[in-house]
Amino acid sequence: xxxxxxxxxxxxxxxxxxxxxxxxxxxxxxxxxxxxxxxxxxxxxxxxxxxxxxxxxxxxxxxxxxxxxxxxxxxxxxxxxxxxxxxxxxxxxxxxxxxxxxxxxxxxxxxxxxxxxxxxxxxxxxxxxxxxxxxxxxxxxxxxxxxxxxxxxxxxxxxxxxxxxxxxxxxxxxxxxxxxxxxxxxxxxxxxxxxxxxxxxxxxxxxxxxxxxxxxxxxxxxxxxxxxxxxxxxxxxxxxxxxxxxxxxxxxxxxxxxxxxxxxxxxxxxxxxxxxxxxxxxxxxxxxxxxxxxxxxxxxxxxxxxxxxxxxxxxxxxxxxxxxxxxxxxxxxxxxxxxxxxxxxxxxxxxxxxxxxxxxxxxxxxxxxxxxxxxxxxxxxxxxxxxxxxxxxxxxxxxxxxxxxxxxxxxxxxxxxxxxxxxxxx
Amino acid sequence: xxxxxxxxxxxxxxxxxxxxxxxxxxxxxxxxxxxxxxxxxxxxxxxxxxxxxxxxxxxxxxxxxxxxxxxxxxxxxxxxxxxxxxxxxxxxxxxxxxxxxxxxxxxxxxxxxxxxxxxxxxxxxxxxxxxxxxxxxxxxxxxxxxxxxxxxxxxxxxxxxxxxxxxxxxxxxxxxxxxxxxxxxxxxxxxxxxxxxxxxxxxxxxxxxxxxxxxxxxxxxxxxxxxxxxxxxxxxxxxxxxxxxxxxxxxxxxxxxxxxxxxxxxxxxxxxxxxxxxxxxxxxxxxxxxxxxxxxxxxxxxxxxxxxxxxxxxxxxxxxxxxxxxxxxxxxxxxxxxxxxxxxxxxxxxxxxxxxxxxxxxxxxxxxxxxxxxxxxxxxxxxxxxxxxxxxxxxxxxxxxxxxxxxxxxxxxxxxxxxxxxxxxx
Numbered sequence: 001x002x003x004x005x006x007x008x009x010x011x012x013x014x015x016x017x018x019x020x021x022x023x024x025x026x027x028x029x030x031x032x033x034x035x036x037x038x039x040x041x042x043x044x045x046x047x048x049x050x051x052x053x054x055x056x057x058x059x060x061x062x063x064x065x066x067x068x069x070x071x072x073x074x075x076x077x078x079x080x081x082x083x084x085x086x087x088x089x090x091x092x093x094x095x096x097x098x099x100x101x102x103x104x105x106x107x108x109x110x111x112x113x114x115x116x117x118x119x120x121x122x123x124x125x126x127x128x129x130x131x132x133x134x135x136x137x138x139x140x141x142x143x144x145x146x147x148x149x150x151x152x153x154x155x156x157x158x159x160x161x162x163x164x165x166x167x168x169x170x171x172x173x174x175x176x177x178x179x180x181x182x183x184x185x186x187x188x189x190x191x192x193x194x195x196x197x198x199x200x201x202x203x204x205x206x207x208x209x210x211x212x213x214x215x216x217x218x219x220x221x222x223x224x225x226x227x228x229x230x231x232x233x234x235x236x237x238x239x240x241x242x243x244x245x246x247x248x249x250x251x252x253x254x255x256x257x258x259x260x261x262x263x264x265x266x267x268x269x270x271x272x273x274x275x276x277x278x279x280x281x282x283x284x285x286x287x288x289x290x291x292x293x294x295x296x297x298x299x300x301x302x303x304x305x306x307x308x309x310x311x312x313x314x315x316x317x318x319x320x321x322x323x324x325x326x327x328x329x330x331x332x333x334x335x336x337x338x339x340x341x342x343x344x345x346x347x348x349x350x351x352x353x354x355x356x357x358x359x360x361x362x363x364x365x366x367x368x369x370x371x372x373x374x375x376x377x378x379x380x381x382x383x384x385x386x387x388x389x390x391x392x393x394x395x396x397x398x399x400x401x402x403x404x405x406x407x408x409x410x411x412x413x414x415x416x417x418x419x420x421x422x423x424x425x426x
Numbered sequence: 427x428x429x430x431x432x433x434x435x436x437x438x439x440x441x442x443x444x445x446x447x448x449x450x451x452x453x454x455x456x457x458x459x460x461x462x463x464x465x466x467x468x469x470x471x472x473x474x475x476x477x478x479x480x481x482x483x484x485x486x487x488x489x490x491x492x493x494x495x496x497x498x499x500x501x502x503x504x505x506x507x508x509x510x511x512x513x514x515x516x517x518x519x520x521x522x523x524x525x526x527x528x529x530x531x532x533x534x535x536x537x538x539x540x541x542x543x544x545x546x547x548x549x550x551x552x553x554x555x556x557x558x559x560x561x562x563x564x565x566x567x568x569x570x571x572x573x574x575x576x577x578x579x580x581x582x583x584x585x586x587x588x589x590x591x592x593x594x595x596x597x598x599x600x601x602x603x604x605x606x607x608x609x610x611x612x613x614x615x616x617x618x619x620x621x622x623x624x625x626x627x628x629x630x631x632x633x634x635x636x637x638x639x640x641x642x643x644x645x646x647x648x649x650x651x652x653x654x655x656x657x658x659x660x661x662x663x664x665x666x667x668x669x670x671x672x673x674x675x676x677x678x679x680x681x682x683x684x685x686x687x688x689x690x691x692x693x694x695x696x697x698x699x700x701x702x703x704x705x706x707x708x709x710x711x712x713x714x715x716x717x718x719x720x721x722x723x724x725x726x727x728x729x730x731x732x733x734x735x736x737x738x739x740x741x742x743x744x745x746x747x748x749x750x751x752x753x754x755x756x757x758x759x760x761x762x763x764x765x766x767x768x769x770x771x772x773x774x775x776x777x778x779x780x781x782x783x784x785x786x787x788x789x790x791x792x793x794x795x796x797x798x799x800x801x802x803x804x805x806x807x808x809x810x811x812x813x814x815x816x817x818x819x820x821x822x823x824x825x826x827x828x829x830x831x832x833x834x835x836x837x838x839x840x841x842x843x844x845x846x847x848x849x850x851x852x
Contacts, residue, residue: 036500107533
């Protein structure tokens with residue numbers, strides 16, 4: 001895309017009312033716009049990142065048998081009353097409203113209840129199991145505070161998956177495959193090294209649930225990491241019996257600040273029984289379906305990537321989630337300008353235009369800075385936007401066919417001949 | 427996808443509480459699930475149709491320069507007060523709720539105000555114009571009645587685009603390109619022949635706005651169609667002066683029932699002025715940005731396709747929006763069964779499995795009915811699901827390599843040799 005057409009632009013100053021580093025950078029770079037505290041609009045560059053993350057998560061969920069759906073945001077009071085979670089004293093993040101037609105509705109802060117209620121349509125026999133269902137949903141939560149930018153909002157995108165299985169054994173097997181799929185998601189999105197499978201309380205249902213915690217100074221959680229075993233323990237379950245069970249000594253643990261980017265949970269048969277999701281086993285007996293739930297905060301993960309990878313010049317995107325693969329910067333000018341003006345400037349523009357067309361045709365995602373601005377301003381904005389590869393087209397490229405290529409993450413500069421550019425990015 | 431893995435299944439009976447034909451068929455076929463009146467969940471097959479329609483609309487919006495974003499659902503009272511549309515007596519479809527942190531929020535039933543307010547960040551000079559911005563948004567509307575299935579809901583997906591231009595002339599030029607893009611969308615989704623550009627009242631802003639009305643007995647609107655000129659007039663503007671202006675005689679018009687699948691609207695500078703979206707022209711004067719808005723009801727369009735194309739056997743999808751291109755039906759059986767049992771059944775399964783793998787590898791979207799059911803039940807369900815091409819693998823195919831191919835829309839049956847199948851669908 002030509003940057004002269006992009007309606008967003010970078011800002012020098014962070015907005016005064018924004019405390020979180022992730023939102024400050026994303027707003028300055030024109031990726032998001034703040035609607036109110038904890039509520040952000042995603043602009044063209046930001047939406048591209050969200051969609052890249054979703055595509056990776058979708059691939060991994062499909063690979064373990066997940067089927068994608070989309071539930072409604074409007075929810076029925078009656079379903080949530082069955083599990084005693086409609087009450088504002090039990091769940092303190094509800095948004096609710098009155099229907100003009102009479103009655104109350106809730107706005108989806110979670111979807112376990114409605115999905116499980118719906119599955120009654122499709123599950124009645126052991127032959128209907130297992131079923132793995134997921135969605136990318138905009139969740140609405142009436143949070144008292146929202147100071148963490150896109151990492152904890154009143155409105156955010158979450159991937160939530162639900163597993164419906166016969167029993168503990170089949171549940172456990174899927175649960176393990178979900179853990180592996182989650183680790184692949186975090187690796188592919190660039191935070192694998194700093195993300196730890198974390199033991200947490202299983203509540204009333206099981207001994208443990210599991211969180212995926214990414215080390216970040218911007219986190220709100222404290223966890224205890226065992227780097228050797230690549231796992232962590234949260235403070236709910238930091239007890240001697242748990243340490244013994246995991247074969248870990250207390251002095252091997254490192255206390256760190258982290259962000260929960262995912263969590264997985266085993267409900268056993270409890271919620272299914274409350275909601276009436278029962279199946280007939282092979283002897284005709286009525287058994288509650290075994291339920292697991294599996295969440296990844298999509299926009300939170302985007303925030304964590306920003307928090308952990310950006311530097312003092314701006315955003316730094318891993319290739320897999322970057323809005324564009326290449327930031328092509330022309331130092332030519334459409335109008336006359338001091339240094340690159342006249343014939344030299346025209347040649348540069350022609351060379352850059354041709355390279356933009358060539359790479360685009362080859363399927364490379366290119367943001368092409370074709371604007372009439374100083375080289376310094378373009379480079380500073382390019383650093384802020386954080387696109388992984390920068391190709392600079394100046395006098396040298398136009399005359400010798402040798403292009404300056406800069407890696408955003410490392411700052412490494414190379415001179416690359418024209419014919420190698422396409423194969424490098426295509 | 428193997429149908430044995432698909433968690434949804436077809437139902438013989440329509441749900442008793444559903445009046446609309448579109449929802450009855452979509453529920454019976456397992457495309458959607460009714461959460462409450464006017465609120466539907468989209469299941470795997472239904473979501474695939476929604477995404478196909480969105481992809482077509484996205485292509486056409488990008489082609490005329492649209493840039494995709496996603497706004498929040500939560501909206502600020504203060505923005506809507508500036509245009510006097512927060513008041514429930516002015517807008518009667520608001521869902522509103524209280525913030526735990528204090529104050530009220532609205533849930534997006536429309537986004538003209540927040541988008542236009544946001545654009546102040548990016549538009550301050552004539553050099554920043556034009557900008558064309560669109561989103562696919564889940565709109566929430568507190569409708570008193572919701573009896574039209576997915577055609578008029580309390581929660582639905584809409585593509586809304588906004589044009590920000592310098593003046594009437596540049597607006598008009600984009601407005602015309604949007605009309606052409608909309609007609610391409612309706613042609614590509616299969617309702618082009620029955621969809622008419624319709625003159626409607628422009629309200630306080632302009633002489634006319636335009637609707638796109640699709641002829642359907644399930645419609646809620648009455649319009650007057652001129653088939654020769656491929657346009658229509660709605661009853662707000664059915665006046666002699668309008669007819670004279672369009673060069674149409676009253677007796678050339680046909681009164682018909684129709685569904686509004688799109689609408690486009692010229693706000694002039696009024697709304698921008700109310701919201702403070704002004705730009706500096708080349709002389710330094712402050713001018714309100716010219717605003718146009720352009721909507722297509724994505725899920726409504728899906729409902730209209732069902733209403734106008736389905737037959738007494740079930741759904742009939744045009745190829746461009748079908749959830750799968752091919753419904754591959756194996757008459758083999760994994761367990762022993764009367765007629766196709768034993769060696770014959772195994773050969774059939776092997777042939778069907780191989781064809782499924784072959785077509786999938788070639789990129790063809792195949793729903794493969796690999797279940798152990800009677801041929802009659804499979805054919806009836808296949809008719810209900812409405813996938814455009816059906817390939818039947820029975821004894822003949824397994825032994826001669828000649829496959830029965832049935833077109834869902836026409837019922838035409840052909841015998842197609844194996845080697846032609848791939849090129850037909852790939």
